[in-house]
Amino acid sequence: MRLEKEMYNLILEVAKRDVRIKAVYMNGSRTNENVPKDIFQDYDIVYVVEDTQSFIEDKDWIKVFGEILYMQYPDENPNYPSDKKNSYGYLMQFADGIRIDLTVQSVNYALQHIKEDKLCKILLDKENILPEIEAATDCQYWVKKPTKEQYLAACNEFWWCTNNIAKGLWREEIPYVQDMTNYCVRTELITMLNWKAGILTEWSVSTGKSSKYLYKWLPEEEWQMFLSTYFDGNVDNAWKSVLGMCDLFGNVARFVGEKLGWEYNEKEGKAAQAFLEHVYQLAKNR
Numbered sequence: 001m002r003l004e005k006e007m008y009n010l011i012l013e014v015a016k017r018d019v020r021i022k023a024v025y026m027n028g029s030r031t032n033e034n035v036p037k038d039i040f041q042d043y044d045i046v047y048v049v050e051d052t053q054s055f056i057e058d059k060d061w062i063k064v065f066g067e068i069l070y071m072q073y074p075d076e077n078p079n080y081p082s083d084k085k086n087s088y089g090y091l092m093q094f095a096d097g098i099r100i101d102l103t104v105q106s107v108n109y110a111l112q113h114i115k116e117d118k119l120c121k122i123l124l125d126k127e128n129i130l131p132e133i134e135a136a137t138d139c140q141y142w143v144k145k146p147t148k149e150q151y152l153a154a155c156n157e158f159w160w161c162t163n164n165i166a167k168g169l170w171r172e173e174i175p176y177v178q179d180m181t182n183y184c185v186r187t188e189l190i191t192m193l194n195w196k197a198g199i200l201t202e203w204s205v206s207t208g209k210s211s212k213y214l215y216k217w218l219p220e221e222e223w224q225m226f227l228s229t230y231f232d233g234n235v236d237n238a239w240k241s242v243l244g245m246c247d248l249f250g251n252v253a254r255f256v257g258e259k260l261g262w263e264y265n266e267k268e269g270k271a272a273q274a275f276l277e278h279v280y281q282l283a284k285n286r
Contacts, residue, residue, distance in 0.1 A: 013103075016123055028101070029044075047105070090103075141206035156268065158253075165242055
């Protein structure tokens with residue numbers, strides 16, 4: 001696998017040699033000093049260009065970056081909107097393990113959008129066309145303190161959706177249960193865990209994409225409880241994980257409510273958990 005210095009040199013040399021490329025900037029994890037560094041971090045690169053069309057028409061120009069194992073042209077996907085005239089992407093996985101997510105952007109588009117992501121670093125500006133930007137920071141991704149209404153809504157959503165999980169488990173409809181768990185209930189659990197991390201750090205951290213860095217701020221026992229909420233296709237295992245998820249959510253929601261000065265709805269939580277446990281006793285194959 002090529003070294004970081006080698007990759008930066010290659011990315012910049014390609015830009016310097018090509019008169020169509022006016023500037024280069026980078027965003028993503030490699031600009032974030034709070035993210036653990038490892039060999040699988042992508043290079044999220046933007047080439048600011050006069051015109052995207054010549055790049056789009058020439059499918060071979062990207063071969064300069066190395067042997068491509070496989071790749072994706074996200075702006076060619078018919079299921080998503082695109083603006084090829086102003087922005088066109090290449091997601092490239094190279095044979096040596098390196099990945100580059102490269103975008104060519106028109107000058108006007110870059111000028112309009114470069115400041116939207118604060119995790120941004122200018123690598124090259126041949127003609128000084130880009131604006132000055134502040135040092136890269138992940139502050140826009142820090143956990144935000146909720147309002148009381150947001151807190152109560154998260155609690156209500158969590159407990160209400162366990163109703164669907166209970167019925168799905170009784171029917172042994174694992175695909176449905178997985179969806180309800182991961183896209184409804186787990187979402188609220190992760191939100192609550194994030195708020196706890198925010199409280200513990202005075203709202204000064206990002207827990208990363210998919211909250212993958214939550215473990216840094218949660219007690220080890222609590223983190224392990226959270227991991228145990230992920231279950232396989234076995235109904236008994238699903239019941240165990242879901243019941244454990246309810247215990248974890250209740251504990252964390254009480255903590256968050258107490259620290260923020262709001263009353264946790266014990267009646268709601270106990271009623272929903274009691275219904276879940278009642279349906280568990282009716283389960284077909286325990």
